[in-house]
Amino acid sequence: MLLKDVVCPYCACLCDDLDVTVEGNRVTGVDNACDLGAHKFQAGNRLPGPVRPTEKGWDRVSREEAIGFTVDMLLSADRPLIYGWSTTSVEAQSLGIHIAEEIGGVVDATTSVCHGPSILAIQEVGHPGCTLGQVKNRADVVIYWGCNPIEAHPRHLSRYTMYSDGFFLENAFKERTLIVADIRPTESANVADEFVHLKRGGDYAVLSALRAIVRGKTGSIPSHVAGVSRAQLLRIGEVCKNAKYGAFFFGMGLTQTVGKYKNIRNAIELVDELNRHTKWTLTPMRGHFNVYGFNEVCTWVTGYPYAVDFSRGMAFYNPGETTAVDILARKECDACLVVASDPAAHFPRAAVEHLAEIPVVQIDPVVNATTAFCDLQIPVAVTGIDAEGTAYRMDGVPIRAKKILDLGYPADSEILREVYQQIRDRKKVREVKPV
Amino acid sequence: MRFMLFSGRTIRQGNAVESKLSPEYRDATSVLSMTPFDMMEAGLDEGDAVLVSGPGGQVVLTVKADEHLPAGHVFLPYGPYANHLTPTETHATGMPDYKAIPVEVEPAEGKPVTVWELMRDLGGVPHAP
Ligand code: SF4
Numbered sequence: 001m002l003l004k005d006v007v008c009p010y011c012a013c014l015c016d017d018l019d020v021t022v023e024g025n026r027v028t029g030v031d032n033a034c035d036l037g038a039h040k041f042q043a044g045n046r047l048p049g050p051v052r053p054t055e056k057g058w059d060r061v062s063r064e065e066a067i068g069f070t071v072d073m074l075l076s077a078d079r080p081l082i083y084g085w086s087t088t089s090v091e092a093q094s095l096g097i098h099i100a101e102e103i104g105g106v107v108d109a110t111t112s113v114c115h116g117p118s119i120l121a122i123q124e125v126g127h128p129g130c131t132l133g134q135v136k137n138r139a140d141v142v143i144y145w146g147c148n149p150i151e152a153h154p155r156h157l158s159r160y161t162m163y164s165d166g167f168f169l170e171n172a173f174k175e176r177t178l179i180v181a182d183i184r185p186t187e188s189a190n191v192a193d194e195f196v197h198l199k200r201g202g203d204y205a206v207l208s209a210l211r212a213i214v215r216g217k218t219g220s221i222p223s224h225v226a227g228v229s230r231a232q233l234l235r236i237g238e239v240c241k242n243a244k245y246g247a248f249f250f251g252m253g254l255t256q257t258v259g260k261y262k263n264i265r266n267a268i269e270l271v272d273e274l275n276r277h278t279k280w281t282l283t284p285m286r287g288h289f290n291v292y293g294f295n296e297v298c299t300w301v302t303g304y305p306y307a308v309d310f311s312r313g314m315a316f317y318n319p320g321e322t323t324a325v326d327i328l329a330r331k332e333c334d335a336c337l338v339v340a341s342d343p344a345a346h347f348p349r350a351a352v353e354h355l356a357e358i359p360v361v362q363i364d365p366v367v368n369a370t371t372a373f374c375d376l377q378i379p380v381a382v383t384g385i386d387a388e389g390t391a392y393r394m395d396g397v398p399i400r401a402k403k404i405l406d407l408g409y410p411a412d413s414e415i416l417r418e419v420y421q422q423i424r425d426r427k428k429v430r431e432v433k434p435v
Numbered sequence: 436m437r438f439m440l441f442s443g444r445t446i447r448q449g450n451a452v453e454s455k456l457s458p459e460y461r462d463a464t465s466v467l468s469m470t471p472f473d474m475m476e477a478g479l480d481e482g483d484a485v486l487v488s489g490p491g492g493q494v495v496l497t498v499k500a501d502e503h504l505p506a507g508h509v510f511l512p513y514g515p516y517a518n519h520l521t522p523t524e525t526h527a528t529g530m531p532d533y534k535a536i537p538v539e540v541e542p543a544e545g546k547p548v549t550v551w552e553l554m555r556d557l558g559g560v561p562h563a564p
Contacts, residue, residue, distance in 0.1 A: 036449045043453040053560045112529040122526065152444040178499060183441075184510070186501045200439065200505060201535065252443070260526065287444075305551040322527025344554060345455055345514055348531050349491045356558025368455045369515055370549055372559025388483040 007401040008037040009087070009384025012286035012394040013153050014401075025405055027385075034154035040385075045366050046407070047379035066378045067415065070337065071359045071422045077335035077359075079096070079311065080105035083324045084341030086288035087382075088412050089401070093290075093297045095416035096339055101302075101310045102423050106333070110287075110341050111306040112323040117255040118284040119295065119305050120319060121264035128271050130281040131249070132159075132395045137166035138279075141243035143179045145267065146203065146253020147285045150187040156285070161247070162191065168244075177239055181206070182253060184201040194236060196238020202226020206233070207266040213237035214273045246271075246280040252287075281355075283395055288341075289384065290391035293398075313339040328354045338362040339412060340383075346371035363412050380412040388410035436477050436541070438469075438509045441534040442488065442517040455514075455550055464514030465494075465547035467540070468501035486543035489520030489536050491508060492552070495543050509540065515553050557562075 006018040020041060021029035030038040050066035051058045061069075074080050077393060082100045085093050086109060094193035100107035111119065135142070142161045149156040155162050162178050169175045180189040181196035181203075189195040196207050202225070209225040212218070214237055221230050240246055248271055254263040267282060274280040286292045295305040302308045304317035320326060324343065327333050328351035335358055344352045345368065355373035362370050362377045371377055384401035392398050451460035467485060469477075471552065485498050494516050504510055513518040513533070520538055521531050551561035
C-alpha cells in the first residue's frame with residue numbers, strides 16, 4: 001500500500017511529503033526522504049517488551065509492573081529529574097510536564113544541549129522569526145551560520161532555500177545568494193556563493209563587524225576580523241542590505257561554542273540592524289523531530305520553555321542550575337525518568353556517571369546507550385511511524401504525524417497517562433488517610 | 436600534542452544514531468579527524484590508534500586526515516566517544532562546551548572500544564537480549 005504525504009519523524013524540517021510503501025505491516029519503500037529519514041523508517045532493534053536488569057541478565061516484566069515501578073520510583077524520590085522529549089509528540093510532552101509538577105520534580109528537554117542558548121538570547125532581545133514558507137517564497141539572500149544543513153537537515157536546501165523555487169523566485173538557484181559562515185569548509189560551504197571562513201570562537205567578533213558595517217561605520221573595521229578579510233565583510237554587508245528578503249539560519253556552531261547565547265544575541269541584533277534597510281528574519285536550525293514542541297508546550301503550561309524545577313511548589317527556571325547536565329554533574333537528582341532521548345550518549349561523561357548511582361526508568365522504543373543505566377526500560381511506539389501525534393517544525397508550525405504501522409506497542413503518551421493517573425490516585429490516598 | 440577538539444553532526448553518525456550499539460555507530464563516532472600536517476607532526480598515519488585525553492576523561496580513537504580543518508584543531512562526531520572527553524561545566528547556561536574541548540593526542544595501541552564497553556566503564560550494565 002502506498003501512503004502519501006507522510007511526515008518524517010527524524011529532524012525538525014518535518015518534511016510532510018514522503019511516499020511510504022507499507023507491505024505486511026512493514027515499511028518496504030520510502031520516497032522523497034533523505035538518507036536520514038529513510039533510515040529511521042527502516043530501523044529495527046525494537047525491544048519486544050518492558051525489561052529490567054537482574055543478576056542473571058535482563059528479564060521481561062509486565063506493563064502493569066513497569067508502570068507501578070515507575071510510579072514508585074518517582075513518588076519516593078526527593079529530587080526526581082524527568083528528561084528527554086525531543087522525539088515524541090506534544091501530547092506526551094504535556095503529560096511529562098504535568099507529572100513533574102505533581103511530584104515536585106525537575107523537567108528538562110534536549111533543548112538544554114542544543115538550542116537552549118538560542119532561547120536565552122531570544123528572551124533577551126526577541127525573535128524576528130517567520131515560517132519556512134516565507135523563506136521559500138521570498139528569500140533572495142540566505143545565510144547558514146555555524147550549521148551544515150547538507151549533513152544535518154539534508155532537505156532544507158531543496159525544500160526551502162537554494163534548490164526550491166518560490167512564488168517570487170522562479171529560478172531560485174540563480175536568484176538566491178547563499179552565504180555560509182563556519183570554521184571549516186563543510187559540504188554546505190561547497191555550494192555557497194560566499195563562504196565566510198572564520199576562526200574558531202570568532203563568531204561574536206564577525207557578527208559585531210557586520211553590525212558596524214550595516215550601521216555605516218565601515219571606518220572602524222580592521223583589515224581582518226577573526227580571519228575574515230575587511231573586503232569580504234564589506235561585500236557581505238552590501239549583499240545583506242540589498243536583499244529583498246533575507247533569512248538567517250544558525251546551528252550549534254553558534255550555540256555550543258565560546259560565547260554561547262551572546263553569539264545568538266549578536267546575530268539577532270544584526271538582523272534587527274538589517275531590518276532598518278530591508279526585511280530579514282532569523283530561524284534556529286532545530287535538530288530533532290519535535291524538540292521545538294517541548295518548548296512550546298512547556299511555555300504554555302509553566303511559562304518557561306525548558307529546565308523547569310517544581311520543587312518549590314511553583315515553576316522555577318534557571319538554566320545552569322535547573323538544566324539536566326548541571327543537576328547530574330552536581331549529583332543532585334536521586335531518580336531519573338528518561339523519555340525519547342539518549343542522555344548517556346549525549347551528555348558529558350561525569351554527568352552520565354551519576355545515572356549509574358540512581359534509579360533510572362527509560363521510555364524509549366529502542367535499546368540505546370542509556371539502557372545500560374536503566375532499572376527498567378519500557379518500549380513504546382515511534383511517534384510518526386506506529387503512533388500518531390503532533391510535532392512542531394523548526395519554524396514553530398505544528399504538523400500532525402500519522403500512524404502508518406501497527407506493531408502493538410503503546411504510544412508513550414499512553415504509558416505517561418497511566419503513570420500520571422496512578423501518581424494522582426496515590427497522592428489522593430495519602431492526602432485523605434490520617435497519618 | 437595539544438589540540439582544540441570540536442564535535443558536530445555528520446551524515447554517517449546521523450544514519451547510525453538509531454542503532455547506537457551497532458559497529459556502524461562506533462565506526463561513525465570514534466574517528467578523529469586531523470589535518471594531514473598535524474598527523475605528520477604527531478607521527479600518525481590514517482587508521483592509526485590514538486589516545487585522546489580531555490578534561491572529561493580519556494578514550495582511544497582512530498585517526499583520519501581532513502585537509503579542511505583549521506591547524507591545531509581536531510574534529511569528532513557527536514556521540515559517547517566525544518562526550519568521554521567533554522567537561523560538565525556549562526558556564527551558567529546549561530550547555531557544555533561541546534565545540535571547544537582542549538585535548539592531548541598521542542599514538543596508542545588497540546582500537547576504540549564498543550559503546551557498551553564505554554558505558555560499562557561508567558558503571559552501566561549492557562543490555563543482552
Ligand atoms: S530533511 Fe529531516 S525531515 Fe526531511 S526527510 Fe530528511 S531527516 Fe526527514
